[in-house]
Structures are given as structure tokens and as C-alpha cells.
Amino acid sequence: MTEEGAFRRNFEVLGEDFYNAGRVSTEIKEILQQVGVAATTVRRVAIAAYEAxxxxxxxARRGTVCLELTPELVHLLVRDEGPGIEDIELAMQEGYSTxxxxxxxxxxxxxxxxxxxxKNSDRLVIHSTAGVGTEVEIEVRF
Ligand SMILES: Nc1ncnc2c1ncn2[C@@H]1O[C@H](COP(=O)(O)OP(=O)(O)O)[C@@H](O)[C@H]1O
Ligand SMILES: [Mg+2]
Known part of the structure; x- marks a missing residue:
């Protein structure tokens, strides 16, 4: 998704880096608060970003989070290099974890x-290739 005048920022995420885990979603939360996004929307995005x-x-081994803000929505594109998700439907089930x-x-x-x-997004699309990686696209509308 690209739109003229949209705010965009990229973040790096490292696999197994539990020490820094959560920093990117915290930063995204702070950006949204700074630009005056409603608290309920900030909360939904923060939860979705944190989980992704x-x-x-x-x-995964490593990944990137691309944050994009338009007048209508918050868009997150989380891409990683990793094992991928073989069965996305199974992975989506509550309680399923490896x-x-x-x-x-x-x-x-x-x-x-x-x-x-x-639950916290208006659109979630997951693409994954086994042995290559996963792409998680999240949209939260204002
Ligand atoms: N980026 C990813 N790369 C590979 N597998 C993933 C990824 N995200 C999720 N999965 C798989 O989907 C399962 C469910 O994910 P999730 O609902 O976040 O639960 P949890 O993280 O607690 O396991 C994970 O256990 C894992 O097997
Ligand atoms: Mg998880």
C-alpha cells in the first residue's frame, strides 16, 4: 500500500532477541500517541504490533515492521525470514502454539x-512460504 503524503517508518526485529523484544511495538505506540490517535485505536494497534x-x-531469524499512517488507517506490514507457517488456519486457532x-x-x-x-484489527492477511518466511499485513481503521 502506498499513498501520497502518508507517514511511513521501518523497524528491524531480530529473532531470539528477547532482551529488546517489544521495543518496536512500544515505539509504534508512542508515535501514534504523539500524533494524537485515539487511545482505543492506539491500544488495538499496540496489541497487534506486539504480537506480530x-x-x-x-x-523467525529476523524481520522488519513497516508502519504506515494514512488519514483513514494504520497499516502494519511485518515481514520475516524464517521457517514460515505451514498451516495458517491451524496457526490461527486459539491455543495453538509451537x-x-x-x-x-x-x-x-x-x-x-x-x-x-x-480481534484487534480490521484486516489481517498472512502469506507464508515454508522455509522462506512470513508476511503479516495488519490494518486498523480510525
Ligand atoms: N512469524 C512466524 N513464523 C513462523 N511461525 C509462526 C510465526 N508466527 C506464528 N507462527 C506459528 O503460529 C503459531 C501460533 O502463533 P500465536 O497465535 O502468535 O501463538 P504463540 O506465539 O503463543 O505460539 C506459533 O506457535 C507458530 O507455530
Ligand atoms: Mg505469538
């Missing part, structure tokens, strides 16, 4: 990330 970011940290024991000990792996992105 964490999935890159947990399951998180490791170590991740579960850190409090992750409830299998609610993708369902929460779905």
Missing part, C-alpha cells in the same frame, strides 16, 4: 497471538 513482533522474535519450553517459562506460547491480532 513477538512472533518474529520467537519463530513455542518451546524455554519460551513458555518466559510466559510466552499461549497461542493467542494471531487470534488477538485478528
Amino acid at each position: 513482533e513477538m512472533n518474529v522474535v520467537m519463530y 513455542a518451546t519450553e524455554r519460551m513458555r517459562e518466559m510466559g510466552f506460547g499461549a497461542g493467542m497471538g494471531l487470534p488477538n491480532i485478528q
Whole structure:
């Protein structure tokens, strides 16, 4: 999606970098607050961005988050290099998770990330190629 005059920013996310995990979604949240986006919308975007970011940290080698703001919506494109998702329908089910024991000990792996992105967005499109990576496109309308 490209639109003249839209605000755009790119962020990097590193796989397994649990120390910095959540920074990108926090930054996105702060940007939205600074430009005066309504609190309920900020919250929806922050949840969706956090879950997508964490999935890159947990399951992929590296990824990028592209934030785009237009007068109508917030658009997030989260792309990663990683194993991909073989069965997207299965991955979308509440409670489904392939998180490791170590991740579960850190409090992750409830299998609610993708369902929460779905709930908090107006559009969620996932494209994935096994062995290559995943593309998660999220839209939240104002
Ligand atoms: N970016 C990704 N790359 C590879 N697999 C993913 C990615 N995002 C999600 N998945 C797969 O989908 C499952 C469900 O994801 P999610 O709903 O966020 O739950 P959780 O992260 O708690 O496992 C994950 O356990 C994983 O198997
Ligand atoms: Mg998750």
C-alpha cells in the first residue's frame, strides 16, 4: 500500500532477541500517541504490533515492521525470514502454539497471538512460504 503524503517508518526485529523484544511495538505506540490517535485505536494497534513482533522474535531469524499512517488507517506490514507457517488456519486457532519450553517459562506460547491480532484489527492477511518466511499485513481503521 502506498499513498501520497502518508507517514511511513521501518523497524528491524531480530529473532531470539528477547532482551529488546517489544521495543518496536512500544515505539509504534508512542508515535501514534504523539500524533494524537485515539487511545482505543492506539491500544488495538499496540496489541497487534506486539504480537506480530513477538512472533518474529520467537519463530523467525529476523524481520522488519513497516508502519504506515494514512488519514483513514494504520497499516502494519511485518515481514520475516524464517521457517514460515505451514498451516495458517491451524496457526490461527486459539491455543495453538509451537513455542518451546524455554519460551513458555518466559510466559510466552499461549497461542493467542494471531487470534488477538485478528480481534484487534480490521484486516489481517498472512502469506507464508515454508522455509522462506512470513508476511503479516495488519490494518486498523480510525
Ligand atoms: N512469524 C512466524 N513464523 C513462523 N511461525 C509462526 C510465526 N508466527 C506464528 N507462527 C506459528 O503460529 C503459531 C501460533 O502463533 P500465536 O497465535 O502468535 O501463538 P504463540 O506465539 O503463543 O505460539 C506459533 O506457535 C507458530 O507455530
Ligand atoms: Mg505469538
